Amino acid sequence: MSVDTKWTYDENYVREYSQNRGEPEWLTEQRVTAIRLADELNLPKPEKTNIKTWNFTEFKHEPGELSAIDSVDELHEDVQKLIDRSTEEQNLIVFRDGKPIYRTGSDHLQEQGVLFLDIETAAREHSDLLKKYFMGSAVDVDEHRLTALHVALLNGGIFIYVPKNVTVESPLQTIYWQDDPEMGLFNHVIIAAEDNSEVTYLENYASFNREQSAAANIISEVYVGQNAKVSYGAVDHFEKGVTTYVNRRGRVERDGYLEWALGQMNEGNTVSDNTTVLQGDGSKADTKAVSIGRGDQSQNFWTDIIHYGKNSVGHILTHGVMKDHASSIFNGVTEIKHGGTKADGQQTERVLMLSERARGDANPILLIDEDDVTAGHAASVGRVDPMQMFYMMSRGISRTEAERLIIHGFLAPVVNELPIQAVKERLTEVIERKVY
Amino acid sequence: MAGSTLKIQDLHVEIDGSEIIKGLDLEINGGEIHAIMGPNGTGKSTLASAIMGHPRYDITQGSVYLDGKDVLEMEVDERAHAGMFLAMQYPSEISGVTNSDFMRSAINSGREEGDEISLMKFIKKMDSKMDELEIDQSFSQRYLNEGFSGGEKKRNEILQLLMLEPRIAILDEIDSGLDIDALKVVSKGINSIKSPDFGCLIITHYQRLLNYITPDKVHVMMQGRVVKSGGAELAQRLEDEGYDWIKEELGIEDEKVGEQA
Numbered sequence: 136m137s138v139d140t141k142w143t144y145d146e147n148y149v150r151e152y153s154q155n156r157g158e159p160e161w162l163t164e165q166r167v168t169a170i171r172l173a174d175e176l177n178l179p180k181p182e183k184t185n186i187k188t189w190n191f192t193e194f195k196h197e198p199g200e201l202s203a204i205d206s207v208d209e210l211h212e213d214v215q216k217l218i219d220r221s222t223e224e225q226n227l228i229v230f231r232d233g234k235p236i237y238r239t240g241s242d243h244l245q246e247q248g249v250l251f252l253d254i255e256t257a258a259r260e261h262s263d264l265l266k267k268y269f270m271g272s273a274v275d276v277d278e279h280r281l282t283a284l285h286v287a288l289l290n291g292g293i294f295i296y297v298p299k300n301v302t303v304e305s306p307l308q309t310i311y312w313q314d315d316p317e318m319g320l321f322n323h324v325i326i327a328a329e330d331n332s333e334v335t336y337l338e339n340y341a342s343f344n345r346e347q348s349a350a351a352n353i354i355s356e357v358y359v360g361q362n363a364k365v366s367y368g369a370v371d372h373f374e375k376g377v378t379t380y381v382n383r384r385g386r387v388e389r390d391g392y393l394e395w396a397l398g399q400m401n402e403g404n405t406v407s408d409n410t411t412v413l414q415g416d417g418s419k420a421d422t423k424a425v426s427i428g429r430g431d432q433s434q435n436f437w438t439d440i441i442h443y444g445k446n447s448v449g450h451i452l453t454h455g456v457m458k459d460h461a462s463s464i465f466n467g468v469t470e471i472k473h474g475g476t477k478a479d480g481q482q483t484e485r486v487l488m489l490s491e492r493a494r495g496d497a498n499p500i501l502l503i504d505e506d507d508v509t510a511g512h513a514a515s516v517g518r519v520d521p522m523q524m525f526y527m528m529s530r531g532i533s534r535t536e537a538e539r540l541i542i543h544g545f546l547a548p549v550v551n552e553l554p555i556q557a558v559k560e561r562l563t564e565v566i567e568r569k570v571y
Numbered sequence: 572m573a574g575s576t577l578k579i580q581d582l583h584v585e586i587d588g589s590e591i592i593k594g595l596d597l598e599i600n601g602g603e604i605h606a607i608m609g610p611n612g613t614g615k616s617t618l619a620s621a622i623m624g625h626p627r628y629d630i631t632q633g634s635v636y637l638d639g640k641d642v643l644e645m646e647v648d649e650r651a652h653a654g655m656f657l658a659m660q661y662p663s664e665i666s667g668v669t670n671s672d673f674m675r676s677a678i679n680s681g682r683e684e685g686d687e688i689s690l691m692k693f694i695k696k697m698d699s700k701m702d703e704l705e706i707d708q709s710f711s712q713r714y715l716n717e718g719f720s721g722g723e724k725k726r727n728e729i730l731q732l733l734m735l736e737p738r739i740a741i742l743d744e745i746d747s748g749l750d751i752d753a754l755k756v757v758s759k760g761i762n763s764i765k766s767p768d769f770g771c772l773i774i775t776h777y778q779r780l781l782n783y784i785t786p787d788k789v790h791v792m793m794q795g796r797v798v799k800s801g802g803a804e805l806a807q808r809l810e811d812e813g814y815d816w817i818k819e820e821l822g823i824e825d826e827k828v829g830e831q832a
């Protein structure tokens with residue numbers, strides 16, 4: 136690796152950092168190995184997007200003194216808006232610069248044996264269980280420099296464990312709030328849903344400072360056991376200065392079901408990898424993602440479902456809106472491996488262009504090694520239909536309002552999937568703000 | 572206040588450089604129901620769309636005035652605010668936008684800020700109009716025209732008409748694709764807003780709708796012009812005898828636009 140910036144993170148640093156956090160030795164060793172790998176490995180090479188000059192390496196790694204708060208009222212007002220205060224039964228952890236500062240949760244979770252813990256605590260108190268899943272079969276530390284950096288510098292995240300046959304009734308929600316504008320977030324999410332279990336998880340990434348530059352490096356691992364069901368919702372909204380690498384991976388066993396609803400609304404440059412492996416027979420994944428590109432931001436989305444299981448079903452729906460000079464590449468990938476007979480892989484990518492100067496590419500990729508399957512794709516890049524516009528305006532609706540309705544309608548397939556009303560409203564607001 | 576007057580004079584309309592409407596005059600007053608009849612391809616939809624401001628049509632000559640105001644100078648939404656309405660032959664489908672959200676935006680667009688219709692009032696009105704048109708309540712939460720049958724789309728156009736209460740409405744082939752029961756329901760809806768303040772232009776190529784809605788005037792359109800006008804009896808004669816006698820009378824070989832050359 137060519138070091139073109141001051142790089143202060145070395146083996147000694149990560150070892151000491153890990154020990155200060157009271158981490159088990161296996162984790163310390165993984166960090167040390169990872170920082171060595173980070174030196175050797177290259178950046179990933181996302182299709183059609185050059186990320187070589189993006190800032191993945193300049194940030195603050197440790198936050199200043201942060202103390203826990205007792206009430207939601209002490210949070211940033213935009214963070215407060217993410218919280219649904221109308222319900223009593225609420226399982227929520229708010230992170231500020233990687234540290235958990237606020238939590239509410241029902242005792243019921245504990246009685247059920249469900250773990251919903253920040254990753255630092257999980258490492259200390261449930262080391263063996265965490266080790267079983269951390270950087271497990273869904274993702275490898277040595278995929279490229281960013282996966283390695285992630286492990287080496289991990290500084291926040293959540294561990295969710297749902298035992299066999301347990302259904303978690305109300306959603307588990309996290310808010311990852313970057314408060315210090317220079318803070319780098321190396322956030323790790325693990326959801327382990329054992330056989331026949333069910334859980335809904337919803338996360339929000341947020342920052343509010345538009346100027347300073349920082350990086351976010353996020354990995355999620357979702358393990359869906361046999362006949363288990365996981366619904367994973369996300370709203371990403373980092374401000375302009377934050378360069379994001381986000382990698383959300385899932386692995387689904389026999390008859391399991393993984394549902395993704397991703398609102399990818401970052402304002403800064405973003406590389407996103409969302410890959411689901413349908414390992415077991417009869418496993419299913421449903422991926423829905425929306426994004427808006429504006430200003431001069433550049434984004435690259437890789438949305439992939441890999442079928443190994445017979446009769447596995449994978450559906451991808453991606454909708455993107457492009458404004459200003461923004462550029463986004465949407466890669467939709469359906470892979471059906473040998474043995475995945477009777478698999479069904481479908482994908483749709485739609486891009487709505489609101490500006491002549493924006494770029495939006497929809498690339499459907501089908502890699503099919505098996506004959507006896509059904510696979511299909513649809514991709515389109517288009518503008519607002521003048522007939523739709525005429526129709527709406529003929530009812531008195533102004534051009535601006537008509538366009539607004541059309542855009543919200545275009546993004547509705549994902550917005551409507553989000554499980555928490557407050558977050559749905561928040562995403563709608565973010566969309567509103569990004570488009571006008 | 573008495574009804575509005577829509578006055579069309581010497582209208583010429585082109586699409587992609589070819590002239591479809593070739594000099595058309597028509598005046599519709601509040602309280603009147605006009606029907607334009609004519610075989611397919613004679614320019615009826617072109618006329619309706621051009622009056623409402625469809626972006627693909629160029630008006631090369633003539634004028635359209637509503638109560639003395641120049642309609643052709645107005646944006647499409649301004650025409651609606653001025654009191655005009657067009658029920659389209661092929662309404663657009665808009666995914667992700669519910670009928671109800673759409674209707675509420677449309678109603679509020681014609682009101683001042685701060686004077687928006689209350690949600691309760693809106694729901695009540697929409698429910699009662701849907702009942703009137705025998706539309707299922709679930710309709711309001713469906714996406715605008717998406718996956719609607721032909722008949723459902725037509726009913727939705729009439730629902731919008733009843734909700735928006737325009738002063739001048741143009742209904743383009745509102746009867747096509749409707750079975751007899753639906754036709755009766757739709758006609759009932761249209762008749763329910765008949766008043767001295769409401770003027771209506773019904774475009775159709777069948778006479779059967781006019782069994783339920785009696786027109787004051789009937790115009791026959793061919794080759795992009797009104798070639799004959801009369802009263803309700805003209806529609807009856809067209810039903811009985813077809814269009815050939817008019818063609819003979821006027822020496823028209825081909826009634827369609829642009830194909831007579």
Ligand SMILES: Nc1ncnc2c1ncn2[C@@H]1O[C@H](COP(=O)(O)OP(=O)(O)O)[C@@H](O)[C@H]1O
Pocket residue numbers: 586587591609610611612613614615616617618827828829
């Ligand atoms: N989009 C178009 N492009 C070119 N010609 C058109 C287009 N739409 C209509 N026309 C021409 O205008 C004629 C009249 O069409 P239209 O107004 O739809 O007739 P009607 O409603 O009476 O059936 C058509 O026969 C066709 O020749």
Ligand SMILES: [Mg+2]
Pocket residue numbers: 615616617660744
């Ligand atoms: Mg027509």
